[in-house]
Amino acid sequence: MDRYMSGVQLARLLAIDPGAKPYYRTLAETVRSLILDGRLPVRVRVPAERHLAEALGVSRTTVTSAYDRLREQGYLESRQGAGSWTALPDAGSLGAENPWIAAEDDGMMPLHCAAPSASRTLPAAIAAAGESYPRYTLGMGYDPVGIAPLRQAIADRYCERGLATRPEQIFVTAGAQHGLHLLAMALLSPGDPFLIESPTYPHAIDVARERGARIVPVGIPDDGWHLDLLTCAMRQSAARLAYVIPDFHNPTGHLMDDATRAGLVGAARRYDTTLIVDETWSELDIDEVPRTSPLAAFDTDGRVISLGSASKLWWGGLRIGWIRAGSAMVRRLATLRAFVDIASSLFEQLVVARLFEDIEETRAERRRGLGASRTALVTALAEHMPDWDFTVPKGGGSLWVRLPEPSGSLLAEAAACQGVRLAPGTWFGVDGTLEGRLRLPFTQSLQVVTEAVARIAEARIRGPYGTRHAPPLTPAL
Structure with missing residues (x-):
C-alpha cells in the first residue's frame, strides 16, 4: 500500500515563517530539506496542492509553483491522475540549479570548482x-x-x-x-x-x-x-x-x-x-x-x-x-x-x-600559491565561521567541511544569492547523502577566497535565500 502524508501532517513538519518571501521558493526548499535529511521519506505521496494550500493558509498557485520547482529539481515525481511522490534526483542530473553548468562569465565567484588558474610555465x-x-x-x-x-x-x-x-x-x-x-x-x-x-x-x-x-x-x-x-x-x-x-x-x-x-x-x-x-x-x-x-x-x-x-x-x-x-x-x-x-x-x-x-618548477609554483590560498581560507573561516569543522589537508585543492547546520544544499542556494557558487556535500555522495558537508576549494586567489567567505557568512545571516537572485544558468556544453 502506498504511503501518504496529509496536508495537515506536512504543514506541521514545514513550520515556515508566514513572512518568508518568495513563499513558494521557501516552501520548495523546506520540502527538499525534509527529504534530504530523511524526515520526509522517499516514495511518500504528498498531499494534493489544494489540501496543502488549505493547511498552510496560502493560495493554491503558491503550492503549485513550489511543486513545479521540486519536480524540476528531481525531488517530486508525478503521474497524471495519481498524484506526486517524493524522490531523490540522480547525482548526475542535478537540474537547472546545478552550479557546475554555470556560465563562465556570469559574475559569480566559482567556489564550486577546484580548478586552479593557468601555471606560469x-x-x-x-x-x-x-x-x-x-x-x-x-x-x-x-x-x-x-x-x-x-x-x-x-x-x-x-x-x-x-x-x-x-x-x-x-x-x-x-x-x-x-x-x-x-x-x-x-x-x-x-x-x-x-x-x-x-x-x-x-x-x-x-x-x-x-x-x-x-x-x-x-x-x-x-x-x-x-x-x-x-x-x-x-x-x-x-x-x-x-x-x-x-x-x-x-x-x-x-x-x-x-x-x-x-x-x-x-x-x-x-x-x-x-x-x-x-x-x-x-x-x-x-x-x-x-x-x-x-x-x-x-x-x-x-x-x-x-x-x-x-x-x-x-x-x-x-x-x-x-x-x-x-x-x-x-x-x-x-x-x-x-x-x-x-x-x-x-x-x-x-x-x-x-x-x-x-614539472618541478610548476609544482613549486603550485605549492606556494595553493599554500597561501589555503592559509587565507582557513583564516577567513576562523573569523567568520568558527563553528565549522574541518581538517587542513597537506595537499590537494580543497577543505572538506562539516557544517553545524544540516543542509549544505540550502547554504549553497543562499550563497548563490550573495554571488558565490558552492559545492554541497550531496554532489560527492550517493542518493542524497552527505547533506551536512561542503567542499571549499582553495584554488582561487587570496582575494577571491577571502571575499567569498565573507559573502557566505552574510548568506548565513540573511537566511536561506538572501536578498537577490543568482543569475540564470546556461545548459552544459
Whole structure:
C-alpha cells in the first residue's frame, strides 16, 4: 500500500515563517530539506496542492509553483491522475540549479570548482608547441593512443616516481574524466557491482549510473581510509571494479599511506577486483609529506589502472589526461575510442609534453600559491565561521567541511544569492547523502577566497535565500 502524508501532517513538519518571501521558493526548499535529511521519506505521496494550500493558509498557485520547482529539481515525481511522490534526483542530473553548468562569465565567484588558474610555465609551452606543430602536418595528424613525445614524457614521470613504465603502457585521453568513461565502457557492464569511496569525485557516480552498475559505496572516516572497510566491501559485494583516489583525495584531501596502499592492492588480488586509481591531484603536495609510491607500484598482476590529468597541475583548459595500464588494455582502449572521438588534440598534447620538462618548477609554483590560498581560507573561516569543522589537508585543492547546520544544499542556494557558487556535500555522495558537508576549494586567489567567505557568512545571516537572485544558468556544453 502506498504511503501518504496529509496536508495537515506536512504543514506541521514545514513550520515556515508566514513572512518568508518568495513563499513558494521557501516552501520548495523546506520540502527538499525534509527529504534530504530523511524526515520526509522517499516514495511518500504528498498531499494534493489544494489540501496543502488549505493547511498552510496560502493560495493554491503558491503550492503549485513550489511543486513545479521540486519536480524540476528531481525531488517530486508525478503521474497524471495519481498524484506526486517524493524522490531523490540522480547525482548526475542535478537540474537547472546545478552550479557546475554555470556560465563562465556570469559574475559569480566559482567556489564550486577546484580548478586552479593557468601555471606560469604555460605560455612558453604554448609557444614551443606552436613551433613544432607544422612538422606534424606531414602526417595524418592524429594517433588514437597519443603522440610519442607525450607518452614518453608521462612514462618517464612514472619512472621518476618509482614505478617502471614504458610508453607502450600509456594511453592519452581528453582528460581524466574521459579516461574513466573509456575504462567503464571496457570493464563495467549493467548490474555489475562498482565499488567507490564516499565521498568521491561526482562524475565517477555519473559513470556508474550511465553504465547501469550497482554502486557499492565505502565510507571514508575523518581520519582517512580504514582498510578493513574497503576489504570487507570487496569481499561482500564481489565487486570486479573499484575506483579510488589515494592521492590528496577529492574532496577530503586525505593521502593514503604506503601500508594501506599495499593492503588495498593485496585485497584486490584476493577478491579479483580491478582498481582504477585517480591520480589527478598526486603532484600537488603543499606541506612536507612522507613519500608515497604510486598504487600501481604494489601491483603484481596488472589489476591496477592509473588515471592522470594535466588539468589540476597546469590548467583546466588543457583537456589532456592519460591512462597507465598494460599494453593489451591500451590497444583495447584505442579500439573503443574509435566509437567516441578517435584521438586527443594534437596541439594540446604538444603543449603538455613540453610542460613535463618544467614539472618541478610548476609544482613549486603550485605549492606556494595553493599554500597561501589555503592559509587565507582557513583564516577567513576562523573569523567568520568558527563553528565549522574541518581538517587542513597537506595537499590537494580543497577543505572538506562539516557544517553545524544540516543542509549544505540550502547554504549553497543562499550563497548563490550573495554571488558565490558552492559545492554541497550531496554532489560527492550517493542518493542524497552527505547533506551536512561542503567542499571549499582553495584554488582561487587570496582575494577571491577571502571575499567569498565573507559573502557566505552574510548568506548565513540573511537566511536561506538572501536578498537577490543568482543569475540564470546556461545548459552544459
